[in-house]
Amino acid sequence: MKTLYTGNFVHRGNTNWTEKIYLAAFVCVLTAFFLKSTLFIPGRISYFFLYKFIQAASILAVIKSLFIEQKLTKEKIFYLAGLTCLFGLSFLANNFDLFYYFLFALSASRVDFHKILVVFFGVNFWGTLIVIFAEWINFIPNQVQFRPDQPGLIRYSMGFSSPTDFSARVFYIILSYMLLKKFSLKFYDYLGIMLSTLVMYVITNARLDGLLIFLLLICTWVYPFVKVSINKVSYLFWYASSVIFICANILIAFFYDPANKILNRIDVILSRRLTFGHAALTRYKLGLVGKPIQEFGNGGLHPNPQNYFFIDSSYIRLLVMSGIIVFLLVLVLLYFIFFRIKLTRSTFFLIYVFFIILSSAFDQYFLDLSYNLLFFLLFADLNWFIPNRMSERKENSKKLHTITGMELKRNGTNYMSKKTI
Template sequence: MNTYLKDKVRWVNNKVISGEQLFFFAFTISLIASFVVNTTFMIYLRINQVNWFNYFALFLLVIKIYIFDSFNWKEYIAITITLALAFFSWKNTQINTVMIMFGFILGAKNINFNKIVRHYFNVNFVLLLLIILYSLLGIIRNLAFFRGDVFRYSLGIDYSTDLSAYVFYLCLAYCYLNYRSLNWKKFIGILIIDTIMYLITNTRVDTFLILLIVPVIVLATSSVKTKMKKFIVSSFWYLNIILPYTFVLLTYYFTFGNPIMVKLNRILSGRLTYGEEGFEKYGVTLFGQKIAEHGWGGAKGLTMMKNNPFGYFYIDSSFIRLLIINGTLLGVITLFIIAFISIRETIHHDYLLPSILFLVVLSSMIDQHLLEITYDPFLLSFLSIVPFNLNGGSQNDKIK
């Protein structure tokens, strides 16, 4: 019977569908469903209905992991425990994004990472253009938020900072795929996009991070490296560990009695305050917990901003959310994945991915998108096949 099942799986793999095709089918479904959840289309849709598409995608990934992929028994145990932790986190928090992301991280084994990023870029680029068009045509709402007397438009996305985050991650994906041809013309193009996004969304963090993308990637991929350049690019791997830890400490020990912390909190739009409040009110759990958050996103959030602005409470930082909402165990696993990818690539003197993750970590200290598949495809490099971007090798050619 065991031999028969193996032969059957082999026949399915060779004749009907491959593990790669199954992965990209699931990836497409989840990218579309997760994107729609973050738009004003949700005024007309029920979240549970859309989430069923994500659950179906996760089901396909489980099939790929346990039938199409090949792991040893220790790896299968580790995978099963991780998926179980993600499942319990979903049940405890009623937030499915982390569970979906871990499904894709573990399901990306033997998939070329360049193909993953290219697929992510193509799908999300089209979706973003369509949603902006729909909002400008009045098919869906273009929510207008405000900071002081400055209006911040979201162009069909739930919130203006989410729109700028989509642009940030798309710019990251574009530069990752085209790092060899980055030049001053493309830098000016990205600068123009960045300026337009700032005028529309008035988002400071993503505006600054988009400006950093080209110089950081050019520095990381330059063939000519001085001692200073080598020191900087070799520092990305441990900065990707130290920065989240430092931000957690700053948040946990935040006090209005420290003028430096107060100024930093003001720069970060009060994120240290809300994070510290989260630690104080809810504490840290192993498996996650459901907490009451009231953010500005969506039509309901806009109504609250206008009528009850003091009711706002939302934990933005991905790393603080992991500890307070999703659970410490998943937080440790996430940090391990980031560290593993960064160290693995640095050992091979390939600094492209560590530099990308450095920018992702900077963003994730402020925003909540680290473990959302609709934004961040870069953690999928954990088990996928990462081409030798800087040091040659048979996989160095651009994926067609």
């Protein structure tokens, strides 16, 4: 049995079929959560059937981890203890999406993250095209929204629950594609991404997702410079910066005052996200465990609610709806993600994490496995992404010999020329 090394993390290889069992379960749960954000639900598929499907896929993932995969007893105890704690916290908050997310993240141990990412990209990419086609042939409806400050502007969801769901889906598809390419794109990649972003923006008028994709393209364009800059700084700095950003996102909403012209202007740009974030933090008391909160959003086919209330920021949602314990647990796990990325020496993972953290300040998809695989980085096998140091040394040596040979040849030619003269 071969041994795989990921920094200081050692993963013992398993037979292919254990990995295939996990990937089959992952395809099922990913498809289910993807459909949950579309108008296939509940018109064509009931929530009851959807969650039964998710439960069946989850059982398959647990069977793979406990009974099929070769694990030490202490690993199985850790796995069961983690799932039990998450189940209890999810039960108290009446939100089991968090439980399913971490169940599949924990079960991804010893599974090739590259294969998980390929499945993730494939399901999202083809699923999005199928949803758009289903809306085009009127198999599912299309939700239409208007901006309060721009009543003449029409936003279309293209078969998703809301225009924001569609635009965020496009952003995360592009982000996962760039990670697959290790942020090294060809001209046709840039062209395709820019055209997709333009079409998405015209359809949804999603300003924040459009801006994020624009920043992502710039970051990819100057990736060699970004890579050098990131590697000069300790991973602790990047982790601390992320935590400060998350806390600042919460504190700005908490101290939001409409009388403050600067904050009020930011609130307008962010489509009143500060207003509703402030309402959530002041209206509901924070507790160690979460609590269910009734929201009245624009998603779905119901008429626009008169008493609209929706928490867009993932961090405020996490703190208020999942509780302080889960919030702190996520921050701790985030540290270990940065630590593991440091061991792999893969800069592109940092960029992937940064853009998820940035996007989650404005959208609610931080812990939605159909949108991102952030915490899968903590448990999955990352070997495919680790730079091959030996190959790099050989390539550099080859270049050095080539340059030296050219130099000798040039010098030799000059010497002969001088001798002839």
